[in-house]
Amino acid sequence: MDDNTTTPVTVLGLGLMGRALAGAFLKAGHPTTVWNRTAGKADRLVAEGARSAPTVGDAVEPGRLAVICVTDYRAVREALGAADVKLDGTTLINLTSGDSGQARETARWAEARGARYLDGAIMAIPSTIGTPDAVILQSGTRSDFDAHASALGALGTVTYLGADHGLASLYDVSGLAMMWSVLNAWLQGTALLRTAGVDAAAYAPFAQQIAAGVATWLPGYAEQIDRGSFPAEVSSLETDVRAMAHLIEESEAAGVGTELPRLIKAMADRAIAAGHGKEQYPVLIEEFGKPGAR
Template identity: 80%
Template sequence: MNNNRHEPVTVIGLGRMGQALASAFLKAGTPTTVWNRTASRADQLVAEGARLAPSIGDALEASPLTIICVTDYQAVHELLGASDVDLDGTGLLNLTSGDSAQARNAAEWAEQRGARYLDGAIMAVPSAIGTSEAVILHSGPQSDFEAHKSTLDVLGTVTYLGADHGLASLYDVAGLAMMWSVLNAWLQGTALLRTAGVDAATYAPFAQQIAAGVATWLPGYAEQIDSDSFPAEVSALETDARAMAHLIEESEAVGVNAELPRLLKAMADRSIAAGHGGEQYPVLIEEFSKPRSRD
């Protein structure tokens, strides 16, 4: 394995996340060059030992790996597409938030200019950078990822997803879907129990237990989805739909918003109408995999 933990690195973009990235490198003893449109944002990092590059071109030349973390992909193109910027031979990791199409387009754009391009996504808040809690996703050529992995390891739990540059962005939004779905389900239950005087802190451990239990179902359900076979080993979708109706009725009876369970039941009803009522819940993947009808 390439032992390059202390190879120089450049960080372009010094918002809260960019500053956290650069600070983590400095704390690990990594020679770090930084650049930002507003140079004063680098003051604290310079005090910690960073070198402030006078230009983007100088910043790119300073290190075998440059990490860019800016507002959006348009800013990436504006900064790196300037006439005085040479990307030829540059190792570039883009940790700017965006969608998978933007990531793939940026990869093509950068590679046409001679860069070795990786795209990534940060699944963490700035304060977690530099700890194992910070999950950082990477996609692009595996050889480029491996060349810099020991450098990137100081940022947190680094994960390689595959050669498709869009994978990091897709995993990012898939993770957000999980996060918001779990939180929304908990808020629905909390709202219900508050009508009986049960506070959120009392309900939270029970909700956590349920969430952890449901998570253990995922590998088995994934096998059903990947094999396109949904035998009702636990319960049939039509049984789940009756429970959804009960949730809707209970919510409305106690004056709690029922929009979320109504949405879920509408999807289940469409699947049942299509003949899948006797199959297991993961058969709903067919509903999730197609756009909503606009008629």
């Protein structure tokens, strides 16, 4: 592992997140070169000590660590595919948002040009970059990660996921699934309670308590999924589906939308029809794992 906190770093892409990344490297003492299509976005970083490169080829030097945060994977390959860009011996750390297929394809593309490649995801907002609250996910060859883990630590809490370059993207979207599901469930409950004059602020602490409690179930439920065995230790799916029906009925009576609870109940109904009614809720993994209708 490289423990030299003065490792030279290049940051390609100076949107809000890219500027935050470059700023964190500068603050940690890394000589930092930056590049952006619109050069003016580098002015503040240059005032803080960064070097602004006129081209990507000038910014990406052999043996240097280059962190990429641009609009999409197409922009990554357009920037790095320029004639003057030499990737031999360069380590590319791509923090651009995309999907796992794009990550794997870009890894092959970069490695064919002599670069080492790590793909990543940023689970944070720009203002938290450089603090432990910023979670930076990384996937790719372990030795490449170990070589630069110290430098990456300037950005936040860095987590290595495995050799598959697509894992960071998969974790990213899986985290988004959790985020949106929790928020949507809270909004459904908030909409219901507002019909009785309860405001969102009053409901939020109770909702937090419920969400935290449900989160404690996940390790045990994960064991059931990994074993493929779903004994009803808490309640059966048949019991749960009756509660789902109550939620739908209550929502209808209150004049609140039922699209979300009906979707979940439909999945549970299919699982029960397939003979899983006596099993516990995680058995729905079988429904979630099926291809959706197109």
